Amino acid sequence: MNRLLDGPVDGMEKDGAVNHTVEVATSFHDKNTFRPTNSLVQPLLTDLYQITMAYAYWKAGKKDSFAVFDLFFRKNPFDGEYTIFAGLEEVLRYIYCFRFSEDDMGYIRSIMPAGTEEEFFQYLADMTTRDISVYAVPEGSIVFPREPLIRVEGPLPVAQMLETTLLTLVNFPSLVATNAARIRHAAGPSKELFEFGLRRAQGPDGGLSASKYVYIGGFDGTSNTLAGKLFGIPVRGTHAHSFVAAFTDLTSLKNKMMKHRKTGVEVDFVALSQKYRAEMAPLFQVIDNEIDGSGANNGELAAFTQYAMAFPNGFLALVDTFDTLRSGLLNFCAVAKALADLDYKAVGIRIDSGDLAYLSKQARQFFKTVANRFGLPWLANAKIVASNDLKEETIYALNEQNHQIDSFGVGTHLVTCQKQPALGCVYKLVEVDGHPRIKLSQDVAKLTMPGRKTIYRLSGGSGNEALIDLIQRVSEPPPEPGKRILCRHPFEESKRAYVLPTTVEALHVLYYQNGHVFHDRLPSMEDVRANVQRNLVNLRNDHMRRLNPTPYKVAVSPDLYDYVHDLWLANAPIGELS
Numbered sequence: 001m002n003r004l005l006d007g008p009v010d011g012m013e014k015d016g017a018v019n020h021t022v023e024v025a026t027s028f029h030d031k032n033t034f035r036p037t038n039s040l041v042q043p044l045l046t047d048l049y050q051i052t053m054a055y056a057y058w059k060a061g062k063k064d065s066f067a068v069f070d071l072f073f074r075k076n077p078f079d080g081e082y083t084i085f086a087g088l089e090e091v092l093r094y095i096y097c098f099r100f101s102e103d104d105m106g107y108i109r110s111i112m113p114a115g116t117e118e119e120f121f122q123y124l125a126d127m128t129t130r131d132i133s134v135y136a137v138p139e140g141s142i143v144f145p146r147e148p149l150i151r152v153e154g155p156l157p158v159a160q161m162l163e164t165t166l167l168t169l170v171n172f173p174s175l176v177a178t179n180a181a182r183i184r185h186a187a188g189p190s191k192e193l194f195e196f197g198l199r200r201a202q203g204p205d206g207g208l209s210a211s212k213y214v215y216i217g218g219f220d221g222t223s224n225t226l227a228g229k230l231f232g233i234p235v236r237g238t239h240a241h242s243f244v245a246a247f248t249d250l251t252s253l254k255n256k257m258m259k260h261r262k263t264g265v266e267v268d269f270v271a272l273s274q275k276y277r278a279e280m281a282p283l284f285q286v287i288d289n290e291i292d293g294s295g296a297n298n299g300e301l302a303a304f305t306q307y308a309m310a311f312p313n314g315f316l317a318l319v320d321t322f323d324t325l326r327s328g329l330l331n332f333c334a335v336a337k338a339l340a341d342l343d344y345k346a347v348g349i350r351i352d353s354g355d356l357a358y359l360s361k362q363a364r365q366f367f368k369t370v371a372n373r374f375g376l377p378w379l380a381n382a383k384i385v386a387s388n389d390l391k392e393e394t395i396y397a398l399n400e401q402n403h404q405i406d407s408f409g410v411g412t413h414l415v416t417c418q419k420q421p422a423l424g425c426v427y428k429l430v431e432v433d434g435h436p437r438i439k440l441s442q443d444v445a446k447l448t449m450p451g452r453k454t455i456y457r458l459s460g461g462s463g464n465e466a467l468i469d470l471i472q473r474v475s476e477p478p479p480e481p482g483k484r485i486l487c488r489h490p491f492e493e494s495k496r497a498y499v500l501p502t503t504v505e506a507l508h509v510l511y512y513q514n515g516h517v518f519h520d521r522l523p524s525m526e527d528v529r530a531n532v533q534r535n536l537v538n539l540r541n542d543h544m545r546r547l548n549p550t551p552y553k554v555a556v557s558p559d560l561y562d563y564v565h566d567l568w569l570a571n572a573p574i575g576e577l578s
C-alpha cells in the first residue's frame with residue numbers, strides 16, 4: 001500500500017501506522033525478540049585482532065582480569081558543537097545475545113595458527129557477557145567530546161572483544177542522527193522533513209540505519225518501507241519522474257472515468273481536467289508575462305489524472321519533469337480543480353530541480369490566484385515539497401530567500417553524511433584490576449582519561465539551561481544542586497570555574513548487568529525521538545548556531561584533574577638532552 005505525503009490514503013486510515021507502532025513497542029520488551037535488528041550483527045562482525053588478543057590475554061593468565069573501557073569521541077561532527085548519542089539499544093541487543101556459534105568456532109579454528117591451544121577454543125565457545133556491566137548515557141542524549149558515552153566493565157578479554165562492534169553500532173547512528181538534528185534545526189520545527197535516501201545509502205544497512213536514526217534525530221518519516229515495517233516509522237512518498245514519462249498523450253488513456261466521492265455520479269475526469277487547464281492557462285500571465293499556458297505537456301496531464309484517480313485523497317504531483325512554471329503547476333491545478341468537483345482535495349506538489357526558493361514562491365502565488373478565481377480556498381495552502389540534493393546549507397540559503405516550501409525530502413547528503421562521513425568514536429581501556437590506565441599522546445586532545453568515571457550535567461535557571469558537564473571519578477560524591485562546585489578544564493591548568501547548579505542530572509544509567517537488560521530503563525523509539533528535541537531546547541542557541549558555534553564546556557572535578565595529571569606525569573618518559 002502506497003503512502004502519500006498527506007498521511008491517510010484511500011481505504012486506509014492513518015491509524016494503520018499508529019497500530020503498527022504499538023506492535024513494535026510491545027515486542028521491544030520481549031526478551032525473545034531482544035536481538036540485533038540486523039542479523040549481521042554477531043560476534044564475528046569484529047576485527048581479527050579482538051580474537052588474537054583474546055588468545056594472548058588468555059595465555060597471559062588475564063582472562064579474569066577486571067577491565068573498564070570507555071567509548072567516547074574527540075570532536076563534534078559537521079563543524080558543530082553538539083552530537084546526538086544513538087545506537088545504544090542495538091548495542092544492548094548485541095551484548096545480550098553475544099555468543100559464538102559452533103559454526104563460528106569452526107571458522108575461528110581455521111584462521112588461528114596451528115598450535116593454538118585447544119582449551120582456548122573451549123574458552124571462546126563458552127564466552128558470554130554474563131559478567132559484563134554496561135553503563136551509558138541514555139540514547140538521544142546530547143553529548144560532547146571526551147565524555148564516556150558507554151562504560152563497559154568486566155573480564156578483560158570479553159570487554160575487549162566488544163570494541164569493534166560497539167563502535168560500528170554507535171558511530172554511524174550518532175553521526176546520522178546528529179545530521180538529521182542539524183537539518184531539523186535549519187528547517188525549523190514547523191516544516192516536515194522526509195528521508196528519501198535509501199537508493200544512495202552505503203548499502204542496505206546504511207540505508208535502514210539512516211532511516212531509523214534520522215527519525216530519532218528529528219525527521220518526520222521515511223520513504224523506506226522496511227524501516228516503516230520494522231520500526232513503525234511513518235512511511236511517506238510521492239512519485240518519480242518515470243511515472244510522468246510513462247504517459248505520452250491523453251487520447252490513449254484506457255481509464256478516464258471517475259466517480260463523485262458522495263453521489264457516485266461518474267464523469268470523464270480527463271476531459272474535465274483538460275477543460276480546467278484551458279480556463280486556467282491565462283491566469284499564469286497575471287503572474288509571469290512570458291507564460292501563457294500553451295507549453296503545458298499532455299503526457300504530464302495524463303499522468304497527473306491517472307495518479308489522482310488512483311489516489312484521490314492523496315494527490316501530490318511531481319511538477320518539474322518538463323517545466324515547473326510552463327507545464328507542471330498548471331497541470332496540477334487543473335487536476336486539483338477537477339478533483340474538487342468530485343469532492344476531493346488535492347494535497348500538493350513536489351519540485352525536484354531548479355531554483356527551489358523562486359519556484360516555490362511562484363507556485364504559492366499561482367495557487368493563491370487559482371484559489372481565488374475558482375473558489376478553492378484550501379488550494380492557497382497546498383503543500384509544496386522540495387527535493388534535489390538538499391543539505392543543511394541549502395536549507396539555510398532557502399530560508400534567507402523566504403521560500404514557500406512546507407516539506408523537504410532529503411536523501412543523499414543526509415544518509416551518506418557527505419559533509420563528514422564518519423564520527424570518530426573510540427573505545428579505550430581506562431582501568432584494569434583497579435589500576436588506572438592511560439594512553440599518552442603528543443596531542444593533548446588524544447589523551448585518555450583514566451579510571452571509572454561518570455558524568456553529571458549541571459543546569460542553571462529553572463533547570464532548563466545546561467551550563468556545563470562535569471566528569472568525576474565514580475568514587476566521588478555527586479555534585480549537589482545549590483552547592484558551589486569547582487569545575488576544571490581537563491588539560492589546561494588555568495581554566496577553572498565555580499558553578500552553582502540549580503539542577504544536577506546524573507547522565508550514566510546502568511543498562512546491563514549479570515546477563516540482565518534493564519528494559520524498564522530503555523525508552524521506546526518515539527520517546528527517544530521526543531527526548532532529542534527536548535534536550536536540544538535546553539542547549540543554548542550559541543552552541544547550536546551554524547557559524548562558529550560556542551563550544552559547550554565539559555569539565556572534570558579537581559580530584560579527577562589531579563588523578564589524570566599525576567598519572568600522566570608518572571607515565572610520560574623524561575627526555576634527556578645532550
Ligand SMILES: Nc1ncnc2c1ncn2[C@@H]1O[C@H](COP(=O)(O)OP(=O)(O)OP(=O)(O)O)[C@@H](O)[C@H]1O
Nearest residue numbers: 352353354355356357358388389390394397398401
Ligand atoms: N534557491 C536556492 N538557493 C540555494 N540553493 C538552491 C536553490 N535552489 C536549488 N538549490 C540547490 O542547488 C542545486 C541545483 O542542482 P543542479 O545544479 O544539479 O540543478 P538542477 O536544478 O538539479 O538541474 P537539472 O534540471 O539538471 O536536474 C541543488 O543542490 C539544490 O538543492
Ligand SMILES: O=P(O)(O)OC[C@H]1O[C@H](OP(=O)(O)OP(=O)(O)O)[C@H](O)[C@@H]1O
Nearest residue numbers: 196352387388389390409410411412413
Ligand atoms: O537528491 P536527494 O537528496 O538524494 O533526494 C532523493 C532524490 O532521489 C530522487 O531522484 P532520482 O533518483 O530520481 O534521480 P535524480 O537525482 O536524477 O532526480 C528524488 O527525485 C530526489 O531528487
Ligand SMILES: O=C(O)c1cccnc1
Nearest residue numbers: 196223236237238239409
Ligand atoms: O517519494 C518520493 O518522492 C521519493 C522517494 C525516494 C526518493 N526520492 C523521492
Ligand SMILES: [Mg+2]
Nearest residue numbers: 352387388389
Ligand atoms: Mg532528483
